[in-house]
Amino acid sequence: MNNAQLADIFDKIADLSQLKGESVFVVRAYQRASHTIQTFPTELERYVQEGRNLREIPGIGEAIAKKITELVSSGKLEFYEKLKAEFPEGLLAIMDIPGVGPKTALRLCQELGVNSVADLEQAIVDGRVEQLPRLGKKTADNILRHLRTLGTKERRTPIGQAMRQAQGVMADLRVRCPGIRRLEFAGSLRRYQETIGDIDLVCVAADPQQVIDALAGLPEVAEVLGQGGTKGSVVTKSGVQIDLRVVQGEAFGALWQYLTGSKEHNVLLREHANRLGLSLNEYGVTVAATGAQETFADEVSLYARLGLAYIPQELRQGTRELDTARRNAIPRLVELADMRGDLHVHTDWSDGRAPLEAMLAACAAKGYAYVAVTDHSSGRGIANGLTVERILRQAQEVRAMNGRFGDMRVLTGSEVDIRADGSLDYPEEVLRELDVVVASVHSAMGQAREVMTERIIKAMRNPYVTVIGHPSTRLIGEREPIDADWEALFRAAAETGTALEINASPERLDLKDSHAARARELGVPLIISTDAHSVEGLDAMHFGVGVARRAWCEAKDVVNTKGYDGVREWMRGKRNF
């Protein structure tokens, strides 16, 4: 049983506990455990097998540790089975409808005999729901509306799309409201999560109402969910929810912090504040003893007031960042400016859209010290992969580009298919001629775990393989990752000195954050590359850096933060392994 499945069960236990009327603290404990498990870098199943103590994980106590052990050893949990049996199966789905929580779901079930979403729809249409005390026509209509769009819209938006949309809306708002003094995005977008639930915007303006109204009036807005004096919430025509919070004055630090979250981080932060005799909300800090209010112009001063080092937004996941900040041990995370080159770039020699020179010119304009040209190998017929003859000719041309783009060094390379049996698409005589070999799985992605794991490890053992490209092959929201023993892959990568890629393309982000974190822990060299197929694609580097930062990576953990000489030296190490 993997962490995602475990987390799902504890999330359901939390929901069921709510229905059962357990105290909110019990519910919260299960929710917290679910979140912790979801983001934990190691599979708990392996953790338990290795005899490690689950209770060392924050948020996991005696009771939940026992439940996890039962789940990973038997695949079942008696407590959960019994709990589930107490309620109709459809009740959890009813609770998934926005606006319907445990209280309402239970009433619908007990007072109207509603046991499924379909039952509920019928009950609303029949007019039975609006007759219940403290519900009413408006509530019933809202539930119906949400119920009917439940299956139709994607729940989360990939970060690339959300980022574009956020920037568009922010530009529009600035034009419409000249009184805006500051406008930033917050939430999961700012934390560089791979998918975004809704876009959170924070704003400082003299006239908050004007900005709220402007948001509601944007042409791309399909529905206004709520509109108050400081807060507006809309859904765009593309189905993305945008929440906007506007304040007057300069007390921006606490607001931005609050809306950046995560929720789990904020809960921990407020608990921490309470222990210091302080109370924290989105306006600032209140000293409990005196009632004195303090505001903060920026986040750094807010964290400092709470006795904490600044916590970069990507680390605000509600895991160990608070403890680390208290010990003043937050590392200096890798930054976009640390990136010295891109080691995975395509041109129109294969399936890229731009010519070689255009790609190189764009890389030079970014100030890179080097770039590797890595078009597809011949196995990718559909991607116009390069035959042996063409790759050797391209390598010649690429080498000849050196000196034409200032100090930027141009490296030869290829993105070589790892075939189903783990062999590579080019013979060694060819690979030997290339500076950078990105080995990637592009076919037979459905192989069984053992086969797939062995296949990739075989590629790592090839001395000419520099890096494994987009290791999981997933496309976010479109294609599931391969099934592989990640722990085994990470150990093999560390042993052979093969880098693993953090593919920065926002539809991939592969390795993902938790995998990158585990790889880093095991000493695997990481390379952040854009896999650009166009000039614009080169701009995706910051998404990859965001993933690396979420994985607590420092510059030293990322190979292509080294200068040209450093990278060459590192690559020589791999060839001699």
Place this chain on the structure above:
DNA sequence: GCCGTTTTCGGCCCGACTGTTTTCAGTCG
């Protein structure tokens, strides 16, 4: 159910908005 620079027991984050209410419960983030 978890947890400890007040504590192994007694606490546990905080506010906005909606819809239904004459003061607030439920939901959400």
